[in-house]
Amino acid sequence: MRTQVAIIGGGPSGLLLSQLLNRAGIETVVLERQTRSYVLGRIRAGVLERGCTDLLRRAGCGARMDNEGIIHDGTNLSTVNGMFRVDFKARVGETVMVYGQTEVTQDLYAAQDAIGATIVHEAQNVALHDLTTDAPYVTYEKDGRSHRLDCDYVAGCDGFHGISRQSIPADRRTEYERVYPFGWLGVLSRTAPAAEELIYANHPRGFALASMRNPQLSRYYLQVPLSDKVEDWTDQAFWDELRRRLPAKVAEGMETGPSIEKSIAPLRSFVTEPMRWGRLFLVGDAAHIVPPTGAKGLNLAASDVHYLFEALQAAFGGDAAALDGYSDRALRRIWGAMRFSWWMTSILHRFPGQDDFDQKIQEAELYQLETLESAQAAMARNYTGLPY
Ligand code: FAS
Ligand code: PHB
Helix, strand or coil: CECCEEEECCCHHHHHHHHHHHHCCCCEEEECCCCHHHHHCCCCCCEECHHHHHHHHHCCCCHHHHHHCEEECEEEEEECCEEEEEEHHHHHCCCEEECCHHHHHHHHHHHHHHCCCEEECCCEEEEEECCCCCCCEEEEEECCEEEEEECCEEEECCCCCCCCHHHCCHHHCEEEEEEEEEEEEEEEECCCCCCCCCEEECCCCCCEEEEEEECCEEEEEEEECCCCCHHHCCHHHHHHHHHHHCCHHHHHCCCCCCEEEEEEEEEEEEEEECCEECCEEECHHHCEECCHHHCCHHHHHHHHHHHHHHHHHHHHCCCHHHHHHHHHHHHHHHHHHHHHHHHHHHHHCCCCCCCHHHHHHHHHHHHHHHHCHHHHHHHHHHHHCCCC
């Protein structure tokens, strides 16, 4: 089999890149390790920047999002001194869209089916070959048979645990990492959201986040020790702890119910440089991971896709030099989001072993955010998305 761009991974990065390339007349084949239902069963991101929603519309995948997504003009932060709001629209003239990654992935699959894109599910043992030549190829197994896919370029969209990043020689990669000493226990429940907009809570017992997917579906998170297991947390224990950490007024009126999904995710900051090795280009979580505190993970995947799509379009139009700028261009925006996600995590969580000085610095950061328009503008600019 032969194609122009082999895409490893059928998550948001791979599907969005495939959709944009095919609409531009560039052939792709997506190789996804899991079944489609497995990919669609993942509960992940919830907040989309305008850059991401614009790209989804450009890919012909924005109709249901524009119909069902919820526009938020701001967000709330709460501390033991009360709750305050950062007004994105007033500070930087921007908004965000609340629309779950599960829905985005569903829309992408539907759009890919509509154009007859080639997606191979349950592709096992994917391996990348001859990446530093002008004739790279990919091998994989499917239904017990071995396959070879010749291509011009390979897009590594296979997430943090994928094969693509590992296909770059270790001595040619520089990796930067910060592993946080806590995790996020997430619950999805068919209950009305606790508030109109998100609430990020800094509490002495730990961080909490009240988010949502739609007026009947809520998404909540609690900071928990890394030693916790999901089975340690009954639904009742979760709701009781969430009530302790949210503002009393919000907690009193909060609707609770059975969890329809409950999981613990570790938090890390991670970047690998460069994001290119010969004819291989890394995209999304394959190249970087952010703690979800800044709602940047999926949104960074979108800007990587935007940059690589533009460069590949130019390359197939005769300007191969455009690909030379992909890694640096993507990394510039990635490090901006990396910093913001680290900062949001630093000011909102209780770190094991943090001393009184750390606590006072957190309180000063939050006080500036509450009282300085310039601090709110900087936060709003980062939260709603740095320029592409
Ligand atoms: P993904 O990991 O989504 O997709 C990679 C795909 O490649 C997967 O389908 C995988 O099956 C496939 N794959 C892997 N190895 C392969 C191989 N060898 N061969 C073929 N296919 C292979 N972001 C936010 O903004 N907000 C959040 O709240 C948030 N919560 C998250 C919670 C969790 C538990 C996780 C893991 C991530 C979360 N994220 C969040 C980040 C998340 O949304 C990612 O940024 C987003 O999924 C990135 O998309 P992809 O780059 O496509 O990677
Ligand atoms: C979510 O709704 O899943 C969500 C929202 C904002 C975040 C993280 C997760 O910062």
